[in-house]
Amino acid sequence: MNTGDFEILMTQLFGKWIKEFEDEGEYGFTHKVEKEIKVIAYATNLTPETVEKAHNSGADLLITHHDAWDFVYGMKEVCVDELKKHHISHYFTHYPLDFVEFGTSTALFERIDIDEITSLSSFKDNQELPGIGIFHEPLTFLELKERLEHVMEEPVKAWKNHDRRINKVGILTGAGNNTALIEYAKKQNCDAFITGERTLYSVQYANFAGISLYVGSHTYTEIFGVENLVFRIQKHYPNVKVVRINEEHIESC
Numbered sequence: 001m002n003t004g005d006f007e008i009l010m011t012q013l014f015g016k017w018i019k020e021f022e023d024e025g026e027y028g029f030t031h032k033v034e035k036e037i038k039v040i041a042y043a044t045n046l047t048p049e050t051v052e053k054a055h056n057s058g059a060d061l062l063i064t065h066h067d068a069w070d071f072v073y074g075m076k077e078v079c080v081d082e083l084k085k086h087h088i089s090h091y092f093t094h095y096p097l098d099f100v101e102f103g104t105s106t107a108l109f110e111r112i113d114i115d116e117i118t119s120l121s122s123f124k125d126n127q128e129l130p131g132i133g134i135f136h137e138p139l140t141f142l143e144l145k146e147r148l149e150h151v152m153e154e155p156v157k158a159w160k161n162h163d164r165r166i167n168k169v170g171i172l173t174g175a176g177n178n179t180a181l182i183e184y185a186k187k188q189n190c191d192a193f194i195t196g197e198r199t200l201y202s203v204q205y206a207n208f209a210g211i212s213l214y215v216g217s218h219t220y221t222e223i224f225g226v227e228n229l230v231f232r233i234q235k236h237y238p239n240v241k242v243v244r245i246n247e248e249h250i251e252s253c
Contacts, residue, residue: 176196
């Protein structure tokens with residue numbers, strides 16, 4: 001697979017979501033090298049550390065969910081310098097990966113063995129919508145917490161806001177700390193809402209609304225969406241090796 005093949009495949013895999021977020025800075029190459037891609041490394045975040053680990057793994061291409069955003073002042077420039085030095089391409093896909101059918105919320109549902117996804121996470125009228133799923137055999141509050149911790153290999157903060165078993169679940173990975181997202185899950189009769197960040201107000205509202213809240217890290221609620229993407233690339237190009245870059249659990253400290 002060369003760089004051109006990769007770009008064509010991205011348009012095929014993401015379909016309408018590529019057009020939806022065209023020219024909005026939500027996906028694309030941070031640095032592009034025209035070369036044969038034999039090894040793809042992947043992570044949630046573009047940081048100097050993930051670039052160095054990609055280099056150590058022999059990667060030709062690093063794929064992440066996040067760019068090194070401009071508000072993390074100066075980090076993007078350092079990352080690009082390192083990518084250039086090591087002759088590594090970097091591609092990120094943010095909103096397209098959040099809402100494509102195999103994306104971040106779907107991937108986390110899959111990893112916690114949900115029985116049925118009744119609606120995918122989506123983006124409508126300039127608003128994000130959580131995915132909704134059902135456990136046919138409802139879990140206890142602690143069973144779901146332990147399942148999440150096992151999958152993400154990190155502590156999960158959780159607030160038990162009712163005494164029901166967990167049957168219906170809403171997920172919006174990453175920064176799903178907007179109370180409107182929890183309200184949406186509540187209106188869908190969800191027993192729990194899972195995300196990757198919290199605020200005072202999201203904790204308050206979940207308690208008020210009587211919906212249990214589970215919060216892992218932004219990084220590790222979203223890594224499985226990137227993993228789903230690279231596995232699909234590997235299906236199309238079986239000779240490409242994929243390497244997961246393990247990031248530190250700095251949000252859990």
